[in-house]
């Protein structure tokens with residue numbers, strides 16, 4: 001076997017060694033996407049996670065459709081559970097899926113034309129990213145559902161199909177349990193095979209249980 | 220004089236199954252952007268549909284193409300929402316209608332009936 005020049009061999013060795021070290025000490029960061037219909041509370045949750053576990057950028061919570069115009073990413077968030085187990089994740093807050101965007105919709109909310117055109121363009125980019133990432137990049141999904149509304153109407157069959165075919169781990173968050181007509185049980189019945197965690201992103205009720213479930217499901 | 224109206228293209232299952240995903244999506248988008256209503260005998264896979272949406276988003280322009288409308292029969296319902304899709308791709312791939320968002324409006328979608336309104340440009 002030909003001997004490698006010493007320098008090359010050293011470089012090769014040290015590279016391998018540093019790779020091993022990196023694998024030993026640097027835990028893999030999973031990319032967790034928050035998907036679900038508009039207004040379910042995805043951005044409210046992403047902001048809460050960023051606030052409670054890191055110093056990340058915050059998205060705009062709003063009732064204006066497409067307010068989450070870009071898919072926002074908060075990186076390297078370490079969530080630690082009661083038993084000391086932890087996961088390190090990037091949280092991706094996504095806009096709801098839509099197949100059409102017309103800037104005139106923003107004008108109807110009193111936004112000036114130029115600004116409306118900008119917002120519409122950002123919104124198209126956000127949806128494109130959300131689609132692309134779910135197919136190629138996301139390692140796990142928090143599926144956010146408004147517990148006050150019909151769960152069947154809130155599920156996008158296409159997204160579920162991709163989640164199933166990629167075998168992505170899923171946690172279902174049944175949000176807005178602070179409201180009187182919330183029915184988390186209806187959501188449990190609709191998703192018998194998946195963990196469903198009733199929460200209120202607004203008040204913070206039971207979010208710890210969501211964190212524990214995320215640690216179990218996404219580790 | 221050209222006849223007024225809307226073109227409808229119905230693409231057969233045989234043709235769809237022969238086409239690579241990207242070619243299929245490009246064809247649909249080109250037709251829809253010209254104002255054609257496209258009916259697929261068998262629908263797109265979830266991945267294809269998501270690619271179609273991604274490309275649609277990339278081609279939207281102010282005062283131009285504003286996106287698509289897409290509808291198909293719901294897949295047959297079983298116990299769990301996620302589990303009912305596990306019984307193979309075939310059930311997902313059902314008859315699908317796709318058209319330009321500014322011309323095609325879905326009126327009603329039931330288990331066995333899709334009702335749509337088409338306007339000419």
Ligand SMILES: Nc1nc2c(ncn2[C@@H]2O[C@H](COP(=O)(O)OP(=O)(O)O)[C@@H](O)[C@H]2O)c(=O)[nH]1
Pocket residue numbers: 037038039040041042043044045060061062063068175176177178179199200201202203
């Ligand atoms: N009552 C209640 N409202 C909520 C909760 N979470 C979010 N919201 C409200 O729902 C609306 C949409 O929230 P947002 O996070 O922007 O939804 P997104 O479209 O899924 O990102 C806002 O008015 C939020 O304040 C919750 O747990 N309870």
Ligand SMILES: [Mg+2]
Pocket residue numbers: 042043044060067068094095
């Ligand atoms: Mg949002």
